[in-house]
Amino acid sequence: MMENNENGASDFPRFDEEICERYLFGELTEGEQEEFETAYFADDAFFEKFMAVKTELLDLYSRGELEPGKRARLEPHFLATAPRTRRLAESREFIRTVTSISRRGHVPTPSDVTGTTPSWIDSLMRFFTLPRLAGAVVLLAALGTLFLLSRSDREIEEASEHRPANTTEIEPETVPSLPNSHPNKVQPSAPEVTINSTPANENVNRPGLDRRPESASTNKQKRHGTRPSLANGTPTLPSRGNQTPDVEITIATVGRDPELPSVALHPGSTRDIGGGNTLTLRSGAEDGSAIVSLYFRSERYPRYVVTIATVDGRQVTKNSMDGSSVIYSGDGSKRIAIRLNGTKRLLSKDYIVTLEGRAANGEKVTIEEYYFKVKRDPQPVTTPEDKDP
């Protein structure tokens, strides 16, 4: 068990702000760097102080208040890589937002807030004591029943006749609109902000397996439910008019998922159907999903189109995605990971995946064609990548 990394270890160097800054500016020697890293890996308090110094430096830099010497030391390191440039952008964005909120004029100063004046939520909560709340629920239920009874059967029938089959009513969002919000866009409600000393869940940035322990916790259903990174993608283009396509393609932000069948398709092995390009789906499983990774080498395109068709040419599904969906590998190859939803409708047969690039002028270029076989297996799903070479 790890017990040394909770509140700090005593045998590590004392936190030194100057060393911290030199670390951030890439000025430490290899040995010093290692010593500093060893300290923050071993000591949470040390790490928090390091984070605070870093946040402050970026904040002052964004305001143009960092002293020129430090500014000159920070820039080469922070403007060199995309993640650090992004940190600077986030810092500026944060200051701008906070400033705009403060200009709305309703933010009290810390000394104003003494806790003696209850907020409207507090007042509301105090008003709704349990008996009152129960009364309100009963009253609302009675009103709802009366309203439903007042509608004639005919009206209900008419309503259902006018609703197309397979459509879902979308409940209007009740989130109040904000000045910069898009009126035609569903506005999310803000998730709870928990202010405590527990570390942040920054793993949401990770395009891949959801390793968030809270979502990977006890029940699998919950885990599926909190795996948004796998469940969303660009809107699907209907493959046949307005009909629902057989199978839907979305962008998978992960190439593999231990709980989903997956297959990796490489350009070199497209013609030979074998274990490597067989997607094994469990027979009789509920309508599920699978991940198909397409590897390729080509120039960059602003858009890509993926089409899946049967060998005899019937289009099963198609979708387009922008250039940011491409994952670049260290060996120079590129990859697009797609998620197939509705795999129950994939028959046990061979399919062809066509990957096209769309140039800015609309020109279409076929980058690669891949073959893959769908096999239904009554046994629990295993993916080719489960096996070690």
Next chain:
Amino acid sequence: MAAVRTIWTVTPEAFDSLLYSLHADRDHAGRLYENLRRKLLEFFEARGSNTPDEHADETFDRVMRRISEGETIENPAGYCYGVAKFVWKEASRRRAKEHLELDENTLLSPVIDGHENDLDSSRELVEQRLDCLERCLDHLADETRAFIVEYYREESGVKIEQRKLLAERLSTTLNALRLRASRLRRELGKCTNKCVEEASVKNNRRPDIS
């Protein structure tokens, strides 16, 4: 430069084993895991990685593999740090061999793809982030929001001096104030990312929470 992934699939069991190696209590282990991941991200970022998240995950993958092979790890943080150094060494070696074009590609953000739709979508995402940040700020308790706004808002004068005054007013030290602000920023970042993620799902769009 992307991390070269080990040819081994992460299983829920392997992930559970990693969590268990951190702490027997799953919730507690979860917090330790997140903290360890943040440290790995910082490590790779400081070393100049363009994909610190991938490298962090590669590190965890290797550690999980070791655990599932029966290795007993007494100090997971130290072990992860050791593995992370190897992951980075390998990545640096590969980077040295890489073609220049790839580096340029990796650095290019979708915004500079030159496609109008991409620009629109990036702009929309930035607005979404701002909306979410505002919402998350609005959900803070009055006192906390007042603190964070006062600490970070732009106003005339030198910010560091104003922070010293704020520390005096709140009868605390500048360092304590800085720690508090840093923690709040982190929590707000977490809240904002979650909000953007939810909005992307609702709008049927790939989340971009980077």
